[in-house]
Amino acid sequence: MRVSQLFTKTSKTVPGDEVARNAQLLIQAGFIHKEMAGVYAYLPLGLRVLENIKNIVREEMNGIGGQEVSMTTLQPRDIWEKTDRWDDQKVDNWFKTKLANGTELGVGLTHEEPVVDMAGNFVHSYKDLPFYTYQIAPKFRNELRAKSGLLRGREFLMKDMYSFARTQEEHEQLYERAVEAYCRVYERLGLGDMTYRTYADGGIFTSRFSDEFQTLSEVGEDRIFVDEAKKVAINEEILTDENLQKLGLNRENLVEKRGVEVGNTFHLESKYTDALDVYYVDDQGNKQSIIMGCYGIGISRLMGVVAEHFSDDKGLVWPENIAPYQVYLVRIGGEEAVKHANALYEELTGIGVDVLYDDRDERPGAKFADAELIGIPHRVTVSDRLITSETYEYVARNGGAATELTRHELLVKLGRPNN
RNA sequence: CGGGGUGUGGCGCAGUUGAUAGCGCGCCCGGUUUGGGACCGGGAGGUCGAAGGUUUGAGUCCUUUCACCCCGACCA
Numbered sequence: 001m002r003v004s005q006l007f008t009k010t011s012k013t014v015p016g017d018e019v020a021r022n023a024q025l026l027i028q029a030g031f032i033h034k035e036m037a038g039v040y041a042y043l044p045l046g047l048r049v050l051e052n053i054k055n056i057v058r059e060e061m062n063g064i065g066g067q068e069v070s071m072t073t074l075q076p077r078d079i080w081e082k083t084d085r086w087d088d089q090k091v092d093n094w095f096k097t098k099l100a101n102g103t104e105l106g107v108g109l110t111h112e113e114p115v116v117d118m119a120g121n122f123v124h125s126y127k128d129l130p131f132y133t134y135q136i137a138p139k140f141r142n143e144l145r146a147k148s149g150l151l152r153g154r155e156f157l158m159k160d161m162y163s164f165a166r167t168q169e170e171h172e173q174l175y176e177r178a179v180e181a182y183c184r185v186y187e188r189l190g191l192g193d194m195t196y197r198t199y200a201d202g203g204i205f206t207s208r209f210s211d212e213f214q215t216l217s218e219v220g221e222d223r224i225f226v227d228e229a230k231k232v233a234i235n236e237e238i239l240t241d242e243n244l245q246k247l248g249l250n251r252e253n254l255v256e257k258r259g260v261e262v263g264n265t266f267h268l269e270s271k272y273t274d275a276l277d278v279y280y281v282d283d284q285g286n287k288q289s290i291i292m293g294c295y296g297i298g299i300s301r302l303m304g305v306v307a308e309h310f311s312d313d314k315g316l317v318w319p320e321n322i323a324p325y326q327v328y329l330v331r332i333g334g335e336e337a338v339k340h341a342n343a344l345y346e347e348l349t350g351i352g353v354d355v356l357y358d359d360r361d362e363r364p365g366a367k368f369a370d371a372e373l374i375g376i377p378h379r380v381t382v383s384d385r386l387i388t389s390e391t392y393e394y395v396a397r398n399g400g401a402a403t404e405l406t407r408h409e410l411l412v413k414l415g416r417p418n419n
Numbered sequence: 420c421g422g423g424g425u426g427u428g429g430c431g432c433a434g435u436u437g438a439u440a441g442c443g444c445g446c447c448c449g450g451u452u453u454g455g456g457a458c459c460g461g462g463a464g465g466u467c468g469a470a471g472g473u474u475u476g477a478g479u480c481c482u483u484u485c486a487c488c489c490c491g492a493c494c495a
Contacts, residue, residue, distance in 0.1 A: 012444060012456070013431040017487050037487065085495075093494070110495055144420065144493055152494085203495055221494090266495080294495085332454060365455035383454065393454090 001044075001325065002345075003358040003370075006030075008043045010370050020219065022308040023149025025316050029373045031307075031324075038146020038154035045374065046303070048324035050157065053299055053306075054136050056188050056321065057159050060181040066132040066161055071114050073138065075106035079113040083275040093142040107140045112272045112294060115162045120278035123164065129280055129290065130170055132178070134161030136299060148219055150304025151260060157299040164273075164290050166280065171291040175267065178295045182213055182263050185297065189306060190319040191215050195262060198224050198233040199247055203266060209238065209247075210266045213297075214259030215305050222261055225254035233259070260305050261298075268292040316375025317398050325356040327414060328376040330367045333384030341382040344392070344407075353414050372397070378414060 008030035015027045018034070026032045031046030042050055058068065074097075080086040086106070088094060095107035108114075115133065123129060139158045146154050163178065165171035179197065186195040200212040214224050214233060223236035227249055234249060236256075244251055270289035273279065279287045303322075310317045320326065327348060331341035338359075345357045356376060358367045364383075371379050381393035392410050395402040405413065 009445090011430060016431065017425085019488065034487095091495070112495075141494080145489095145491095147489085264495095268495095296495095330454095334453090361453095363453060363455080363457060365457085367456090368454080369456045381454080385454075 001356050003356060004360050006044060006356075008045065010373050018149060020147070020149035020151065020304075020308070021311065022151065022304040025311055025373075026149070026304075026307050029316055029375070031316075032150070038143060038152065040150060040153065040300075045324045049303055049318065049322050050299065052322040052324075053189065053302055054157075054159070057185055057297055057299065058136065060185050060188075061132070061134050061159070061161055063184075064132065064177050064181045066134045069118075069133050069135050070137060071108070071111050071118070071135050073108045073140070075108050075114060077104050077106065079117050079276060080106060082277075083113055083272055085113070093144075095140045095142050108137075109139055109141045111135070111160055112162065112268065112292075113276065116272045116276045116278050116292070119162075119164060120273075120276060123278065123280055123290065126166055126280055126282045126288075130163065130165040130174055132161055132163045132174065134159060134295075148221075148304070150300050150307070151219065152221070153300065156301060159297040159299055161295040163293040163295070165292070166282070166288065166290070168291055171267070171293055175265065175293045178293065179211060179265060182265070182295070182297065186213060186215070186262065188321055189302060190310070190321070191262070191302075191305065194309075196224065196226055196231065196233040196259070198222075198235050198259065199238065199243070200235040200264070201237050208267045208269075209243075210264060212259075212261050213263035215262050215309075216257050217260045217305065217308065218258060219308060220258035220260040222259045224257055224259045226257050227253045228255065229253065233257070260301070262302055262305055263295075263297045265295045266293065268294055311375070314369075315373035318375045318377060320377045323375070323377050325354040325376050327353055327355045327378045327380055328371040328374065329355050329357040330364070330371060330379060330381040331357070331359055331383075332364045332367070332381060333387075336387050337382055337384050340387055344380070344382055347411075348414065351411070351415075380410065380414075 010030050011028045014024050018024045018027060026046060027034060030043055031049065033041040033043055035041055077086055085091050094109060097105050097107060099105060136157065136159045138155055140155050143152060143154050146152055161178065163174040165174050186192050194216045196214050198212040198214040199209045202208045202210045212235060214222060224233040225236065225239060226233040234247065270291055273290040273292060278290060280290055282288050306319065306322065307316055310319060329341060329345055331337055345355055348355045375397055377397050379395045379397060386393060386404065391404040391406055393402050394405045394410060394413065
């Protein structure tokens with residue numbers, strides 16, 4: 001992509017109505033556009049990051065056998081009444097709307113009911129189980145207060161997966177396999193070291209804890225207590241002596257931290273399947289309840305967390321796995337430089353390297369500043385003064401001094417990275 | 420939803436005791452520049468969030484309302 005063709009621009013000034021660092025940087029660098037509080041559009045650069053995150057999540061979910069679907073945002077009232085989650089007294093952050101004939105609809109905030117209703121069309125026998133299904137889709141929640149840029153929005157992108165099992169034992173296996181996949185996702189995003197599996201409130205099921213995945217962050221909304229040695233944490237909301245004992249944790253080993261919830265997995269037992277009258281028949285011909293789990297990852301929130309964390313005073317510093325482009329190619333100088341830069345751009349693009357080519361007629365300082373703000377991992381400069389030596393300047397965004405590389409050395413360094 | 424704050428060209432902001440708006444950046448034109456956000460000259464662009472009121476006169480005072488930010492509460 002040529003920067004001259006990119007319709008978005010960077011800004012020299014920080015947006016006045018954002019305090020959250022992730023939102024400031026992402027808006028300034030032209031990754032997102034604020035439509036209203038808690039509602040952001042993704043611009044070309046931002047969408048590429050979002051797609052990269054989605055693909056990592058998708059690969060991991062597919063890796064454990066998840067079957068991707070796309071459910072609807074418009075929701076019929078009846079299935080939610082069967083589980084008693086339609087009433088605003090029960091679930092207060094519904095967005096609701098109406099058909100022209102007055103029929104009330106819900107705007108999807110989660111999808112347990114629809115996924116169960118849908119699965120019920122196909123699941124009848126023990127032979128049809130177990131399975132996982134998931135989607136990556138927008139969610140709408142009427143939050144009383146949107147805040148912190150991408151970290152808490154009213155419209156956001158979420159991956160939600162649901163598991164259907166025949167027995168509790170089978171469910172436990174599915175659940176742990178999903179948790180392991182979650183850990184791999186955070187590893188691949190570069191958040192592994194600072195993300196803790198955290199025991200949290202089980203929601204409707206007090207008998208059981210849920211697992212949150214909390215990335216340590218000063219801007220986090222949750223207070224968690226981390227056991228560094230065991231690499232687990234417990235959410236403040238369930239921090240009682242009884243629970244600590246149940247979990248085998250010792251209060252002395254816990255350190256209080258703030259975290260951003262980047263994932264949450266729940267045991268749903270058979271609440272939704274029973275309520276929606278979805279059962280299976282076992283090999284004896286007996287009707288049995290289906291045990292469910294649900295597993296959420298906030299995709300757009302993850303983008304915010306990464307932006308919030310991987311940045312410096314000059315701008316964003318994207319991890320290679322999710323960077324919008326791998327290489328920021330800066331062209332400095334006259335006709336010769338144009339010729340060489342164009343050739344390098346074609347060559348890199350030709351071998352599958354994603355290049356953002358700054359072909360603008362701007363001064364070097366402006367290009368370098370934008371390169372740093374946008375935060376692409378590798379910066380390569382083609383300039384008049386390097387043409388005679390047949391070299392390119394290379395500098396990594398995440399630090400290190402600039403070096404001069406020959407064409408061959410450069411190609412080796414930029415060989416398409418394995419995601 | 421309670422409390423606090425803020426709305427003025429595209430962006431960031433200033434605007435005193437009321438007198439029909441200004442700066443920086445950006446943008447357009449011309450010229451000079453070209454390895455760390457260039458410089459000079461010229462120019463376009465705003466019914467001051469909205470509605471109502473007070474006043475000879477309102478960006479400024481009053482009322483209502485909308486939006487945005489922060490703290491808290493809330494967040495399957």
